[in-house]
Amino acid sequence: MTNSTDNNLQLSIVNSQLSVCVVGVGLIGGSFALALKNKKLASHIIGVCNREETKQKVLQLNLVDEVLPLEEAVKKADLIYVAIPVDATIPIMQQIMDLVNDKQIVVDAGSTKFALCEALENHANRKRFVATHPMWGTEYSGPEAAVQNAFAGRACVICEKEKSDATAVEIVENIYKELGMHLVYMNAHDHDMHAAYVSHISHITSFALANTVLEKEKEEDAIFELAGGGFESTVRLAKSNPAMWAPIFMQNKENVLDVLNEHISQLRKFKSALEKENLEFLNELMEKANKIRKIIK
Amino acid sequence: MTNSTDNNLQLSIVNSQLSVCVVGVGLIGGSFALALKNKKLASHIIGVCNREETKQKVLQLNLVDEVLPLEEAVKKADLIYVAIPVDATIPIMQQIMDLVNDKQIVVDAGSTKFALCEALENHANRKRFVATHPMWGTEYSGPEAAVQNAFAGRACVICEKEKSDATAVEIVENIYKELGMHLVYMNAHDHDMHAAYVSHISHITSFALANTVLEKEKEEDAIFELAGGGFESTVRLAKSNPAMWAPIFMQNKENVLDVLNEHISQLRKFKSALEKENLEFLNELMEKANKIRKIIK
Numbered sequence: 001m002t003n004s005t006d007n008n009l010q011l012s013i014v015n016s017q018l019s020v021c022v023v024g025v026g027l028i029g030g031s032f033a034l035a036l037k038n039k040k041l042a043s044h045i046i047g048v049c050n051r052e053e054t055k056q057k058v059l060q061l062n063l064v065d066e067v068l069p070l071e072e073a074v075k076k077a078d079l080i081y082v083a084i085p086v087d088a089t090i091p092i093m094q095q096i097m098d099l100v101n102d103k104q105i106v107v108d109a110g111s112t113k114f115a116l117c118e119a120l121e122n123h124a125n126r127k128r129f130v131a132t133h134p135m136w137g138t139e140y141s142g143p144e145a146a147v148q149n150a151f152a153g154r155a156c157v158i159c160e161k162e163k164s165d166a167t168a169v170e171i172v173e174n175i176y177k178e179l180g181m182h183l184v185y186m187n188a189h190d191h192d193m194h195a196a197y198v199s200h201i202s203h204i205t206s207f208a209l210a211n212t213v214l215e216k217e218k219e220e221d222a223i224f225e226l227a228g229g230g231f232e233s234t235v236r237l238a239k240s241n242p243a244m245w246a247p248i249f250m251q252n253k254e255n256v257l258d259v260l261n262e263h264i265s266q267l268r269k270f271k272s273a274l275e276k277e278n279l280e281f282l283n284e285l286m287e288k289a290n291k292i293r294k295i296i297k
Numbered sequence: 298m299t300n301s302t303d304n305n306l307q308l309s310i311v312n313s314q315l316s317v318c319v320v321g322v323g324l325i326g327g328s329f330a331l332a333l334k335n336k337k338l339a340s341h342i343i344g345v346c347n348r349e350e351t352k353q354k355v356l357q358l359n360l361v362d363e364v365l366p367l368e369e370a371v372k373k374a375d376l377i378y379v380a381i382p383v384d385a386t387i388p389i390m391q392q393i394m395d396l397v398n399d400k401q402i403v404v405d406a407g408s409t410k411f412a413l414c415e416a417l418e419n420h421a422n423r424k425r426f427v428a429t430h431p432m433w434g435t436e437y438s439g440p441e442a443a444v445q446n447a448f449a450g451r452a453c454v455i456c457e458k459e460k461s462d463a464t465a466v467e468i469v470e471n472i473y474k475e476l477g478m479h480l481v482y483m484n485a486h487d488h489d490m491h492a493a494y495v496s497h498i499s500h501i502t503s504f505a506l507a508n509t510v511l512e513k514e515k516e517e518d519a520i521f522e523l524a525g526g527g528f529e530s531t532v533r534l535a536k537s538n539p540a541m542w543a544p545i546f547m548q549n550k551e552n553v554l555d556v557l558n559e560h561i562s563q564l565r566k567f568k569s570a571l572e573k574e575n576l577e578f579l580n581e582l583m584e585k586a587n588k589i590r591k592i593i594k
Binding site (some may be wrong): 285 | 433436500502517522526532534550555558559568574580586
């Protein structure tokens with residue numbers, strides 16, 4: 001299965017001779033670039049940015065070695081890492097996949113996987129593509145949001161491993177492992193369903209909680225003065241970038257709606273318990289929720 | 298207004314000669330006791346615990362100097378600090394208020410203020426009572442949950458200041474200020490309304506989110522493996538103790554239901570935007586939520 005080209009690439013990684021192109025040098029792409037540099041996994045990192053001010057910023061922040069237009073950057077890279085909003089990912093990935101040769105590896109880091117995998121399913125270069133989702137993020141975005149050691153200790157999902165070249169997968173796996181991630185394998189459909197549960201719904205509840213409080217609490221000073229750690233932690237995701245999250249919710253619409261309906265129904269149970277002053281039911285709901293202790297440390 | 302007794306008590310604080318009784322040596326009471334010791338604000342701390350195993354624990358953890366039955370403890374203390382579930386607070390506070398003389402100060406730390414202030418409104422010793430709510434907490438409970446430096450940087454609400462003895466208030470204010478808190482004054486009704494917005498609703502959404510995910514995600518391993526920081530922060534309050542929170546929700550039922558109804562309506566807007574694939578509305582909802590950035594750092 002492994003050809004000599006792939007072996008050379010594997011060797012390049014060992015010798016840190018890998019040339020990497022990061023398309024979208026923001027929260028995820030920028031943190032990936034920092035981690036590659038930190039672990040000495042790449043000899044050269046090229047950034048691709050769509051806005052002039054971002055180009056300046058990523059160079060100032062020393063996230064990449066140079067910034068080039070997409071086509072030029074792709075040509076110079078052994079590995080192309082795409083970390084842009086998921087609606088932009090599909091057309092850009094199609095463009096990149098048309099450009100790459102049978103030595104290059106294309107990786108995406110998007111929060112949805114089904115639509116992209118489907119879009120690339122019959123591409124002549126499908127084997128050069130490795131679909132991944134490092135399960136890490138913060139509520140911030142853009143190059144300034146990139147941080148050192150971002151992915152360590154987190155899960156990275158790899159989808160449809162069997163449709164990618166085995167050595168390409170191995171190279172990508174080794175990079176993520178070097179960054180301290182543990183790997184989880186699933187098909188794109190299952191990924192999107194699980195991501196709706198453990199990530200997308202948290203963002204919707206947080207956005208909705210912020211709107212609830214902003215709607216009800218007319219005295220912003222009171223929020224500012226009184227809010228403790230509990231409020232901050234449940235509402236912090238409401239600072240997240242709509243340009244990133246709207247396409248995620250849209251692409252994962254069915255799963256997100258499914259979980260959202262369940263969530264509204266769970267909130268209605270609390271409402272009913274309170275309205276009826278049913279202390280037993282209220283306690284039952286909370287004791288059930290306490291079971292999350294066994295799952296989340 | 299200030300009498301010589303209060304002056305002596307004020308002097309006791311300056312000289313760290315204050316004897317303090319903490320009723321309920323758990324998350325809040327235990328952290329308060331630790332903070333008093335750390336800041337050398339008390340010469341002697343007596344704990345009151347209702348369970349035998351807790352008595353042993355609070356002594357082992359060195360949170361208090363001795364444990365005594367309520368009546369005995371109250372008699373030995375200059376200041377009595379009550380930090381127990383809010384349903385137990387009302388009868389225990391009535392008992393304590395019947396015991397205290399006109400030199401002692403009684404403080405409660407409960408998350409609801411209206412029902413308690415109303416219950417004590419006509420008590421002969423009303424002036425000895427200072428109603429407070431230090432806006433700090435974690436999802437843990439019991440003596441082991443007590444931590445050093447818990448209250449620093451947080452707000453402490455003082456309610457109905459005008460109904461308490463002026464010097465008693467001053468002493469309590471000085472203690473909280475020494476612990477690093479900033480003071481906010483409001484009536485009990487307003488407190489309960491604001492607390493519903495900035496604290497109680499966060500707990501309900503978190504409990505409901507845990508139940509949503511536990512209901513929908515049949516593969517607990519998937520939650521365990523995939524959950525990132527976003528999920529953890531929005532769901533962590535779901536580990537909170539029902540024995541503490543059920544009475545809070547019940548006592549603050551009207552305000553909590555009011556905010557909960559608004560929250561369900563805000564979630565329905567996201568649902569509608571998704572169902573109709575109305576990207577403009579979805580973005581509008583998230584951009585509105587982003588305004589929380591200005592309020593929460």
